[in-house]
Amino acid sequence: MATTDHTAPVATGKRPRRWHIPLLLAPAAIVYTLVMIWPLVDSLRLSFFDEGAPGERIFVGLQNYRALFGSDLWWGQFWNALVNNFEFFAIHMLVQNPIGIALAAILSLPALRGKTVYRTIFFIPAVLSYVIVGFVWRLILSPTWGIAPDLLDRIGLGFLYQPWLGQTDTALITLSLISVWQFIGIPMMLIYAALLSIPDELIEAAECDGITGVAQFFKIKLPLLWPSIGIISILTFVGNFNAFDLVYVTQGPFAAPDGSTDLLGTFLFRTFFGSTSQLGDPYMGATIATAMFGIIVIGVLLYLFGIQRRLTYYQM
Amino acid sequence: MFRTSARQNPLRSSALHLVLIVYTLICVAPILLIIMNSFKSRRGIFGAPLEFPRGETFSLEGYETVFTIGNFPLYFQNSLIVTIVSLLLTVVFGAMAAFALSEYRYRGREILTLYMILGLMVPIRLGTVGILNMMAAAGISNTLTALILVYTAQHLPLAIFVMSELMRQVSDDLKNAARIDGLSEYRILFRLVMPVMRPAIATIAVFTMIPIWNDLWFPLVLAPSEETRTVTLGAQFFIGQFVTNWSAVLAALSLAIIPMLVLYMLFSRQIIRGITSGAVK
Known part of the structure; x- marks a missing residue:
């Protein structure tokens, strides 16, 4: 087994069986196939079934999809969660990523002092769990504790305070901003790394031409950053359309108030796992998961073929 | 490294610091x-x-409430076991597969590579219904093993992707x-x-470690029993139960925050290097 042919050019004779290749591959391939790929395929398959008599599984074709997209009971919830999810994603794209990029741009300035300290601090929220972050903000914004109104009072803006997490028209935006607060460090780090890889000569040339500061960022650096911004956008998209924890922790499984913060992830959880008022339905759960899978695939394909191909990559 | 005067303008630099x-x-x-x-105290x-x-x-x-009522040492131990074993398996299995996929030439290698890293784009949560069924069939629901298997499978694509890139350079x-x-x-x-x-x-x-430690979904769905609870799930349950006891809630939150903060401060250099070197390009 120890001898492989691959040191010599392939030209001669029969190869000995290279058993080490399947042996090296086996553990990863087995775990990955059994625990990730097979359950995904199985969930897809289950979406075409339903429970007949107790414990019996019957094939029902597209019935679950018809129910999801056609019945008042399911479609209302699905549409609500989908729209909320797009809003959640839009806020991340409009707030998290621009601020992350701006912070990275400031931190990458060579003369700036203390950048390691700032960088380390800005990433702290991202290493904490949603459970912690969710509760921290729930307490801070809570009218019972009164921290938020008290702080606003001190700067004379007390009249602005509302129980933001408790009102249907502000809860989703507030949650999105909490999530932005938590994850701003990730785009910041990725853009920071991309900015560091821009060659010094390019920046020096720009400075010789008198292009400095903000103009330098928009004219020289930003065009080089678009590919990284693309990656960040797709990461944000996949992450957001899969989000669950923050809503579950702060607003509960029913996405209070009144379902206004429901995302596809919480909808999926409630459906297959059940809750106090309804039994879990694994078949509808599988159907929702398949629909989410479709949305993510469409999003990724749109990005790969619609956006990524139009980006200009510069050799550096 | 020294740049021209443009940036040393003190006014601008203090504005940036602000x-x-x-x-x-x-x-x-x-x-x-x-x-x-x-x-x-509550009054405070x-x-x-x-x-x-x-x-x-x-x-x-x-x-005092947290330590007398909550079972945090156990939760902490569960989280440690799950996170460390999953990381070890991911690295060892991932390295073996990455080596097999980058070192030798054989038919079907490209397809196999593509298959193994496909999982980078697909959230494993969407297979939850299938995973639940399988774990129940295998008789390992409500065990740490179930969690370890899920997290290993979830992170293998990344491990294989990152390591096979680097192995080509040896x-x-x-x-x-x-x-x-x-x-x-x-x-x-x-x-x-x-x-x-x-x-x-x-x-x-x-x-691998940060998302596993912080995950709520799979502990909640796969291993919610008292004996297998992770810190994240334990904190969630505890706080849910003690919502009105503010000092207990704040203490539980701090107990969940402080270890992560200390670890992060100790390893921030490596963590930041890990993020910036692996994800860019």
Whole structure:
């Protein structure tokens, strides 16, 4: 087994069986196939079934999809969660990523002092769990504790305070901003790394031409950053359309108030796992998961073929 | 490294620092507020939430409740086991597969590589219904094993992707010299190639350990029983139960925050290097 042919050019004779290749591959391939790929395929398959008599599984074709997209009971919830999810994603794209990029741009300035300290601090929220972050903000914004109104009072803006997490028209935006607060460090780090890889000569040339500061960022650096911004956008998209924890922790499984913060992830959880008022339905759960899978695939394909191909990559 | 005067303008540099300091406050103030108030009595928490704990407001009653009622040492142990074993399996299995996929030539290799890294784009949560069925059929629901298997499967694509990139850069001469000396392929992988993988392993560790430690979904769905609860799920349950006991809630939150903060501070250099080297390009 120890001898492989691959040191010599392939030209001669029969190869000995290279058993080490399947042996090296086996553990990863087995775990990955059994625990990730097979359950995904199985969930897809289950979406075409339903429970007949107790414990019996019957094939029902597209019935679950018809129910999801056609019945008042399911479609209302699905549409609500989908729209909320797009809003959640839009806020991340409009707030998290621009601020992350701006912070990275400031931190990458060579003369700036203390950048390691700032960088380390800005990433702290991202290493904490949603459970912690969710509760921290729930307490801070809570009218019972009164921290938020008290702080606003001190700067004379007390009249602005509302129980933001408790009102249907502000809860989703507030949650999105909490999530932005938590994850701003990730785009910041990725853009920071991309900015560091821009060659010094390019920046020096720009400075010789008198292009400095903000103009330098928009004219020289930003065009080089678009590919990284693309990656960040797709990461944000996949992450957001899969989000669950923050809503579950702060607003509960029913996405209070009144379902206004429901995302596809919480909808999926409630459906297959059940809750106090309804039994879990694994078949509808599988159907929702398949629909989410479709949305993510469409999003990724749109990005790969619609956006990524139009980006200009510069050799550096 | 020295740049021209444009940036050393003191006015501008202080404006930039002002922006950064404001953001620093936004980042840390909420966390400090929670930790600070966890050391106060109920009266202190509500009477003077923005002040440091002092003589009459200082109290450890929250921590006492957490330690007498909560089962946090057990949860902590569960989280540690799950996170570390999953990371080990991910790295070892991932390295073996990455080696098989990058070192040798054979038919079907490209397809196999594509298959193994497909999982980078697909969230494993969407297979939850299938995973639940399978774990129930295998008789391992409500075990740490179930969690470890899920997290290993979830992170293998990343590990394989990152390590096979780096393995292509290991010198062929070195490996061939070892082959002539009669070292087996396994020894070449573990003795020669693995030591070179250290930066890749740092990246994988960051992207594996933080999400596993913080995950709520799979502990909630797969292993919600008292004996298998992770810290994240335990904190969620505890806080849910004690919602009205503010000092207990604040103490539980602080107990969940402080270990992560300390670990992060100790390893922030490596963590940041892991993020910036692995994800860009």
